[in-house]
Amino acid sequence: MADTLTVRQSGHATVQDLGRPGRSRYGLPVNGALDQYSARVANALCGNDDTDPLIEITALDFSCTPSTDVLVAVTGAPADLTVDGIPQPQWEPLAVRGGQTLAVRGIRLGLRVYLAVYGSVHAESLLGSCAPDTILGFGRFLRPGDDLALGAQCPPIGHPEFRHPLFRIRPPRPRFGESWTIDVTDGPDIAEFGDSAGRLLSSAYVVTPSSNHIGLRMSGPVPQRVASGEVLSRGVPVGAVEVPAGDQLLVLHRGRGVTAGYPVLAVVTSTSLSPLGQARPGHTIRFRHRTVAEAVAAHRTERAVIRSVRHRAAAVLQSLDLPVLTRR
Template structure:
């Protein structure tokens, strides 16, 4: 059901996405979805949506949109300048936008990707339960100037009762540092014998050929596989650190194929995988080994922090009589 439209004025590199298709890999289809899953979840939580509701992923360049109905938005991820009607508004907070007011995200800094959620989300096509674009299958489209996206709900303006102060102070969870990539040992770590620790000895530089399928990293000396047996093609996880022949490491991201045949030295933790979504070509990162138990504990802490944020947002919206949006997604994981 349509409540209005969001017209695209400018979108250098922006697309509608969600948290990806969980059912995809069993059919040989990559998960895809927001590369910074944590930031996408937070944007949706701030807007009062389910975690996996469709939202706009903005990469590197400026974007601007105009709704034809009143809406409520929230921006998260790589911090930038959020303007509504030409006025700078807070990042990581719910913000009202009146019909006809331009809402823009510009000057991203400290990262590569920002996420703009609209309360009630968008009415978009789904493939295997997800709107995440897949360039191989030809599903989904990047947003382009002059296009429009169907809105599923309108939200009346939320008026600040205390003029001159922030309407919300929601204590958004801290993000993982970009420069340090935490990894657990991969299934083929033993194949690298005494060279495995080279992964942690020096920083690696992000190659400009990196994309949503994987990040290519250069640095020396690289770990060397000492085992001589052939590595058969098998299922590989998102975040696998592969060591192919040549002078690069490959960190598989959400657009990766579900099988591969390179040795997997390590696997990036979920928090650090989100951080890798924010690194720009030419930036340097260091790897740090963590145990499986430590990685699981960090994931639990991150989930608990998001749950607490969700409760605070719901409490604020209830106190201000903000109407609930139309249901737009699956139950949060």
């Protein structure tokens, strides 16, 4: 019988990966993990590929039990991480014995936690991704009693003396809190807002309860469009800051539809999409302007950080005679 990870308490957890980039031309949202930095680092700490499936835990408590010894990493928002009731660190590789219960409880200051397992977990794929799509009715939403088949066997791992942590890599952690600074570049319709466009950068906005993976609605001083022409429906990027009629901003995220007809005032940078995916209802958002060149430089810096984490983790795994499972 295959080794498995058995879900004990599911909360609101799904099997995720990085989504379906490049499929928007066919009308499919990209979807995937909303905090992609945390998801990538979790997989890197386990020696997995960036695109391997992992578990995304949103807001509510989660627990599971492996049938065999496993190596895991838990990243994302701060939470109480325990193994058989004993506190354990996030953002570090962690050895869990078969039959022990790993629990993630009390998620705070953010919304999502990511659990990666050495060798990943098996998941059905649609167009190259296991990412759930609520429009298509596809994806693995976990329930108590579900068994996730493990992708690779992991021999017993432990520090030879005093049960010290396996090793410390200390990847850079995002800053979590109840206020977030989100970087944006100019949108294609910024000129249509005249002087009121500056409100976006000078005001604070509050995430409303009607937000989800498709988009975040935010209350606050909404810039007013001065142009009177109709906006035709057209393709919109992930991260588009739209100004619909009314008193709220709409910031599209990874589950967004690929077309829309609202004016786009700004676009969230790729590195700010991850913190935006951690913002809870009631949290405060402030927007900060960046040029395209600055946004590209920040993206390259973040990818370099993840590569560094991956190389350090790979060195330790190889010293333990564990094969590194990345495909690249």
